[in-house]
Amino acid sequence: MRHLVSFLFFFIFTISMTPQSESNPAVWSHEVKKISDTEYELLFKGKILEGWHVYSQYTAEGGSLPSEFTFEGAGEDYELIGKTTESETITEYSDVFEVDETFFKKDAVFTQRIKLLKPDLNQISVNLFYQICKEVCIPKDELFQISLDGTTFQASEQKLDDRSAALGSSLKLDLKNKELLNQDGLENVQNKSNLWMIFGLGFLGGLIALLTPCVFPMIPLTVSFFTKQTKQKSKGIANALLYGFFIVLIYFLLSLPFHLFDSVDSQILNTIATNIWLNVLFFVIFVFFAFSFFGYYELTLPSSWANKMDAASSKVGGGLGIFFMALTLAIVSFSCTGPILGGLLGSTTLAEGSVAVNLSAGMVGFGLALALPFALFALFPAWLNSLPKSGGWMTTVKVVLGFLELALAFKFLSNADLVGNWGVFKREIFLGVWIVLFILMTLYLFGIFRFPHDGPKQKLSPARKFVGFLSLIFSVYLILGLLNVTNLKLLSGFPPPDFYSIKETESDCPLELDCYKDFEEGLAYAQKVNKPILLDFTGWACVNCRKMEENVWSDSSIYPILKEEYVLISLYVDDRKELPDKEKFDFEYDSGRIKEIETIGQKWGTFQTINFNAASQPYYVLLSPNLEILNDAVQYVDAEEYERWLKSGLEKYHLSMNK
Template identity: 80%
Template sequence: MRVLAILFAILFNFGSVFGQSEDNPAIWSHSVEKISETEYELTFKGIIQEGWHVYSQYTAEGGSLPSEFTFEGAGEDYELIGGTEESETIKEYSEIFEVEETFFKGEAIFTQKIKLLRPEVSQISVNLFYQICKEVCIPMDEFFQISLDGSAFITETKNLDEASVALGESLKIDLQNREVLSQGALGNSASKSNLWMIFGLGFLGGLIALLTPCVFPMIPLTVSFFTKRSQQRSKGIFNAIQYGFFIVLIYFLLSLPFHLFDSVDSQILNTIATNIWLNILFFIIFVFFAFSFFGYYELTLPSSWANKMDAASHKVGGGLGIFFMALTLAIVSFSCTGPILGGLLGSTTLAEGNVAINLSAGMVGFGLALALPFALFALFPAWLNSLPKSGGWMTTVKVVLGFLELALAFKFLSNADLVGNWGILKREIFLGVWIVLFVLLALYLFGAFRFPHDGPKQKLSVPRKIVGLFSAAFSIYLILGLANITHLRFLSGFPPPDFYSLQQTDSECPLGLDCYKDFDEGLAVAKEQNKPILLDFTGWACVNCRKMEENVWSQASIYRMLKDDYVLISLYVDDRKELPTDEQFDFKYDSGRIKSIETIGQKWGTFQTINFNAASQPYYVLLSPNLEILNEAVQYVDAEVYEEWLKSGLENYQLSMNRP
């Protein structure tokens, strides 16, 4: 078991091989203190993003990888005095590695004293290898170029031109009362709730998959096989439960490759959810899935795979044979489960939190729902008599899924349209497409038209009528929302925002508020009007940002404060519009790493990271015009918390104005 746990941990560590980050979850700096003519103390400081941790040099062997410094030239140009000392650490027992691990949270500080062996040495290079973990662990390298005498470090790396240096420096702002941010952001409970939501969606998807013609007929056959083959009923029950366990395991294992591609990029969710071409690819895939459910073609894995797995199950027998039986079911049922799993993958990219962890939760939920009947009917075989007979109703289930796949496909196309600012799928067009889809679904369910794989026309069943009425009611709900008769709170965050509309509006800001999409412009207005700033780090494809705007900002008391008492600056970190040529530049981090800033989103994403040590959206900060932080940052919270936060910011602003 320990070997398997270590294997999983190693798999999680390869994330950086497949995608390097633009901004690391830890931001490093260094300083030098001269002790004597030949002795210096070097300090290396890392600010670690909330939720991440970095391992100590002295964490236990057999666990996660320790931090390790390499001092280039040590022993020739200078010698190390003692070991590298560390700031306060945390100790915690690891269930995976079965050792007590030592790590840093929030901040890591290392100090090392050196003594020069050659007086003419004025520059040294130090490499830090470390492992940083959240849901996954990633090995990282940080390279420090240190000048002992304060002179510019001579390096062969890319030299920035004067324009890049100036534009890079303009991104850094002199925040006052910065220590308030170290308390972390208030709220941010969305990731845990979303994890359960994804698990629930996976479980629901598994229940739906049970009703398809690829899976449903297998239930009585498989359960009968286990109970009748075994001489003892208890043995048959055990085998059926084991079969169900292996189904869950197989679907969990299918999610593991996504951990390999889970980048260490602090903008990971934006990279996935806002990449234009990836969203278009999802759109095409989901349309392809939908038409397979409509019966125009069938998605199947090579039949040789199923034959080989089936042969292996008979050959090896025992627990391993049952595993191959479960794998055979997964392969044979792919034509029905594949599109549902594709929908699950799509849902994880739209939800907040770690994409790979979300997908694993969804896969476990899916596998659990798929496996439950095999265990339950083995325990209570009499229940098999109550199962409905296979028939045309299963084809209807597939068609309903096809329409749902099409609806989700247009969400991905909308993401691409929003981020690219193409203006193709404005809010009215998006809602119009959905109205057409759900009207067509209702007409199909009431027998107005048929698909190629439909059987002979029969009397409409009660469940079919109920789903048809629900689809018709949902279409009416969308129509009322399109006509602005009702607010689509149930779909908040899913359609394009209100201001992304075909109708000409005076404001391109949420709820018609006045907002500024450039920090310097908004800051100038705040100084002129002598008002505090609500700094809103947001994104075009950020679902929780839309939920906050449509469900929280729309509250009368909150809306009034945003309109009258604050200057709103909304910075879109996923905006793929290119900056004017004279505003594009290369930004150099303290570590020497250089990042090209070519788009609006890259500019404001970097601005958020270097000034606020954060990369999530939504992320709200209250500032005075003098750049004093008025209280802690907040993220995804309810209206009551948000209102109190805004009031507290106003009170603190008044106090700051009265201070001498």
């Protein structure tokens, strides 16, 4: 597990160094050689960009993924004669996977002989899956459409059956006044808010990282090195400032791989973020991080990395040498900063908007907080004397971070439970787990129990007592929330919603409102009672959706409007529950791309995209029963703005009724 986490960090860092111009570093072609009337030799040739390599089919297990061919129709239309052979390869030992890996450089040639079982066969399709790597490994697929007789390959077109065409057509609404939607402006306001929030979280994480034993002792040593290594004080200060700049740059670079994913599909990371098993993986990793903070083991990157970076900084000197010094700091401090960075990544998956942009903002905030002390103490070296001495208090900081990592871990387990509709990790159980965690943290801070890496028992400091008191207050707050004495508005979005409870509730909708979770059913009811519709695109793992429900919908001036004036239709776009077989279908976009609709979330996510050109949640639309849009759409707004929006929609609806 330690090597896995180290490799993930290595992957994230090194992919950021890949120029965007190298996004397609291998070009493939194929040839056909006729051996006899029934036998052919197929050659697949790859030209690989300098510095990159492609892995062999026969590279050792436990390392990078091997190349793999899929011959469509093999065994029915034709048979394979022998194995697919390869041109010359290179074998080298991998420090990351600790195995010998076999790969191609510059050129790769695969050869496969086939024998036809159907004499009239003249076209075949072959798919190649491969990994192409530099410092980063990128998985790719290459489809070869091969004509055996030299004619143009005629690919069969995928066509929708009548049932799929009908079900797909039913998703498209005949909306009126669609020009009222103001999606671009909404997303811009929302994204700006998220960026500042994530930047602040990153900055806070960086400040906390400064207090850990991996970073704090480095401050006076590094600042003294810069201010004393040169005779000119101004040059030493300039070097320290450059060192701080490189720290910010390095942590920014860590976010660049996620922009690569965003460029492929702007929603891919948000889709992944609601994946059940990825959330479970996050849970496991965060628990692993937490116990490293508790002192049961050490999370470290290979020491050879730090040694190489340190040697490079001494060898090259100048600005490049300072960059390698900053990189050395990032590597040697990983045991403390890695779990914090993991928490930052987790926070970005819970926030709305582009995960990549959010992560860049968080990483810049984190790097800036780490860099500030080195710059400030270089400018004002006398301040070094006011720094507290290293000691046991830094261990306490790590343990507190461990408890916070565990609390966040259970949020991801809760997401998996909600999205998967497991019905196991209900609201009361989630709150109970958090209560136990924060009570344990309180007991630790007050010295009731200790962890393996704690030093000799000492008198509790005022700061430790203060944090322990805050933890106790928070534990009591959670207990009151569990007993329904308080509404836990400070935690809106983190615990499961109120209606996801072990207790029997009259409604499975937020705040026990009446709601429909199928659009057609809700529309039919709205037409029956002649009321406007509040269309709510939401998600089980959507934090801002819960905040809106618990802080805005619950407002005394808004709740009666929702309860009495509107028909609420809540569509969960991340619901992974499978549709009945008769309701599954293929949907064809205007571009011709075909998407399989197999889950409830896929259906309503596609419904939102094709009708409202939106993909984020929460997303609210007001409709009349005859599908007239009554107002602009809104997302995450305050209670005052939401009330104004609801009343404006009602006014427009009643005016249209009186015409």
